[in-house]
Amino acid sequence: MTLKTQTKPKIKPAKKKDTSFDLIIIGGGPAGLTAALYAVRARVKVLLVEKMILGGMVSTTFNIENYPGFPEGISGMELSNRFQDQVRRLGLDIVWGNAIEIKNKKSEKEIIVDDKKFIAKALIIATGTEAAKLGVPGEDEFRGRGVSYCATCDGAFYKDKKVMVVGGGNSAIEEALFLTRYAKKISVIHRRDELRADKIIAERAIQDPKIYFFWHSTVEKISGKQKVEEVTLKDTHSNKTLKVPADGIFVYIGSKPNNELVKDIVKTDSHGFIITDENMKTSVNGIYAAGDIRVKSLKQVVTAVADGAIAAESARKYIEGNDK
Numbered sequence: 001m002t003l004k005t006q007t008k009p010k011i012k013p014a015k016k017k018d019t020s021f022d023l024i025i026i027g028g029g030p031a032g033l034t035a036a037l038y039a040v041r042a043r044v045k046v047l048l049v050e051k052m053i054l055g056g057m058v059s060t061t062f063n064i065e066n067y068p069g070f071p072e073g074i075s076g077m078e079l080s081n082r083f084q085d086q087v088r089r090l091g092l093d094i095v096w097g098n099a100i101e102i103k104n105k106k107s108e109k110e111i112i113v114d115d116k117k118f119i120a121k122a123l124i125i126a127t128g129t130e131a132a133k134l135g136v137p138g139e140d141e142f143r144g145r146g147v148s149y150c151a152t153c154d155g156a157f158y159k160d161k162k163v164m165v166v167g168g169g170n171s172a173i174e175e176a177l178f179l180t181r182y183a184k185k186i187s188v189i190h191r192r193d194e195l196r197a198d199k200i201i202a203e204r205a206i207q208d209p210k211i212y213f214f215w216h217s218t219v220e221k222i223s224g225k226q227k228v229e230e231v232t233l234k235d236t237h238s239n240k241t242l243k244v245p246a247d248g249i250f251v252y253i254g255s256k257p258n259n260e261l262v263k264d265i266v267k268t269d270s271h272g273f274i275i276t277d278e279n280m281k282t283s284v285n286g287i288y289a290a291g292d293i294r295v296k297s298l299k300q301v302v303t304a305v306a307d308g309a310i311a312a313e314s315a316r317k318y319i320e321g322n323d324k
């Protein structure tokens with residue numbers, strides 16, 4: 001066998017009209033794409049369902065510094081393009097649409113994507129999370145006019161402006177550091193006195209001359225005329241409020257699971273994240289979960305891809321009748 005034929009696996013993609021699969025993966029982020037990679041390579045007849053763009057939230061991350069193998073970091077977009085390229089070369093079948101319903105039938109799972117029905121022996125749920133909202137007056141009103149959940153997408157609009165970043169986790173601090181490329185002043189609003197972010201980036205942010213901190217503070221209100229002009233903060237120690245001028249506010253206060261499809265089918269924790277065992281098995285036979293949607297202690301690209309690989313392997317065993 002020549003090298004050329006080795007690099008062109010003889011996998012026939014399912015025909016467009018196929019509606020019956022061994023495995024359907026819902027969600028095309030790092031977990032879903034890796035599950036697809038492992039499933040296709042194991043000759044499992046697999047379909048991936050994605051409603052928007054492949055790559056998931058990682059595509060909006062400016063630079064990922066802790067994914068092994070990239071000593072200088074890699075942009076989220078570049079990494080997700082590489083994930084996609086790898087599965088597309090293998091002929092992965094993808095259907096674009098919104099998965100709206102799952103029916104867990106005796107021997108199969110039925111899934112409705114927009115107005116189409118698909119059948120699978122097993123499912124992997126890799127629908128990830130979405131940004132949590134502050135829930136304060138002005139947040140919805142000024143979304144896209146100063147309120148943003150993606151510094152990588154919108155940061156360039158704030159050249160020489162004053163912005164706020166809400167939150168103290170890795171996302172908030174990484175994105176505050178990213179915003180130093182554009183904004184002249186970045187104020188981080190954190191509800192406690194200590195950052196949750198990893199020490200290495202927390203130290204970098206604290207030392208950055210453009211980044212300021214409002215400790216033990218919360219956002220009460222976002223106001224302006226056509227766009228954001230002012231943010232009202234509350235000092236949680238003194239309960240005093242303070243009006244601070246700002247051109248933009250980036251919200252990074254964690255995430256909530258995209259679990260609408262399965263929340264009444266599989267067991268979740270009190271926050272709605274799916275409970276799995278170490279093989280990514282949920283409480284329902286033949287349904288697996290992978291990535292940020294599941295309950296776990298470390299939510300990273302590296303753990304999402306690991307989950308995807310394990311879920312695909314567990315699903316393969318189940319499909320072959322070896323994992324009840």
Ligand code: NAP
Pocket residue numbers: 064065066134166167168169170171172174190191192195196218252253254255297298299300
């Ligand atoms: P996170 O780690 O859950 O941090 C959320 C931050 O928002 C916390 O500081 C929290 O405060 C604060 N917060 C939560 N609810 C709030 C509210 N209602 N009002 C004000 N502040 C609020 O979320 P994340 O930063 O989005 O990260 C999510 C996961 O992805 C984490 O596991 C994180 O490590 C991972 N991640 C990793 C990287 C990386 O390693 N490169 C990058 C990004 C994200 P408290 O601290 O007081 O709870």
